[in-house]
Amino acid sequence: MKEGLRQSMAWLHTWVGLLFGWLLFAVFVTGTTAYFQDEITRWMQPEIAGERNLDASAEGALAYMKTHAQGAESWTIQLPNERSVAAMGYWKEKGETFRQWRDHAFMVDGQGRKVDARDTTGGWLLYRLHFDLHYVPVLWGRWAVGLAAMFMLVAIVSGVITHKKIFADFFTMRFGKGQRSWLDAHNLTAVLALPFHFMITYTGLVTLMSQYMPWGIPAAYEHPADYYRDHLGAGEPPKRSGIEAPMASLSDMIRQAREHWQGAEPGFIAIALPGDAHAVVKITQDTGAAMGTRGETLSFDAATGAMRRLPPVKGGASQTESVMVGLHAGRFAPLALRWLYFFSGVMGSAMVATGLVLWTAKRRQQLPDPLRPHVGFRLVEKLNIATISGLPCGIAVYFIANRLLPTGIPARVAWEAHWLFIGWGGVMLYVFLRPPRRAWVEALAIAATAFLAVPLVDAATTDRGMLRSLLAGDLVFVAFDACMLVTAAAFGWAAWTVHRRPAATRHATRRGKEAVA
């Protein structure tokens, strides 16, 4: 313990950053895409077009379930928000678990018509990847991401302490200077978006606090269900009366809700025991209607259409949580602010990526024999390449799979997700088979090609390609394709830069050796 605070913090920062860096990169990248989750979903369901109309799609979804889901336990309608078009309806039959909802899900457009859109999880998959991961039980995924987030906080604090000249280097970015440049880039992306990094990590932990810090609930509540009732407005479920009763006008209940919220829109409608005299309609405010994301839920007697007693006003702690989660997810953000969120997310991803690369850049010179790095160094270098270019590449492959997988094949949704990991895994395998420097260039080039292919495949397989969308004034599709092209250009530029970079001695020798061999 003779070494100073700064050295020990540097050690902590280095190893925590390395250990969780790959996971954090995936969390940052998928989280960044999640700010445009609804736009991604729209792009991934090109069959759905037109304008949103809340009331028409609510009535349309209701009418569909009246004909197809009589006697179900519950009907649910997820209404479109400001950035989407279609509503999604689903029902739960008696004895089914909530997770089976996908079996009875359907989409309704702004005119209340059911649309046969391709089966996809859309932007939702990337959003869920952000905190649930994939192929592992949700709880494990959340523990892993939570652990990474907690150590992210450690890395932020230790990073600030380690950074010697946080103000003197504030605007400093020197290109083409090897390790120095990587450090500049890491500092720049970290320091200039520091408020975002700190906010997003802290509030991210808050989103899942009842899992990470569950002890508060049993300390204050005898029954955990009471906590959820108070906090989330989940009331007692109604009991079936056995007497049939037609439902009053849903549009009128929506109107009452709007009036009560002074114009804020509803986002979610859940009807318990539809068709029964005891049926209850619950209307929840759109999560994007205010900065606090947990909007109020109003209950109505389905048979009479009358509003039941108002939910209790939330306490300070509850409202603070709601705002923190809202600040994290940015659902309230209008378009300009949404782009700022996206930009900050890109900065975060770049911060993690440059930090990972810095680990190798720093150690390369100190290797006893740079030609034969030890196995740990090689593993880190390969994992860096495989993650930094592989995951984005996988996302591009996911988009391409959305266009190329035939509609109606069994488990289409699962296969779209599999393709994300096939794309990522493919790059990883490739990277492990190639010498590091070539692996960088080629993996980055593969990612660039994949992103370039997205708008091309889109134009070839749908009638909503970039040019047509531009002519039709469909800015969501134009912007999506433009983002793909910009990402392709960024990866292409990175590949080109690595390719052209004057090879260090070690590379020159290595290539010499390859030429001989």
Add this chain to the structure above:
Amino acid sequence: MVLCLPIAIVGFMGLCLGMSRHQRDVLGRVLSPMRSALCKAFGWTALASSFALAIARDGAAMGAVYWAGMLSLAAVLVALWTTWFSRR
């Protein structure tokens, strides 16, 4: 937003030009301590005005969120601007 971002950019430019390292890159010479201090004062004033403007337009909560995001963008743009000079 329309006015806020340019003001923040100008503010960061002021702070940046108050530092001798960037003075050499951007202006090709080092400013006197007096002028450097003036640049910094101007920079802080501009940043404060952009904050006031954001709050005035969008209210304390929304304005602060906007301002924080915009500040990052403005700072990155200014950092790239100085880099562009140092590379020439």
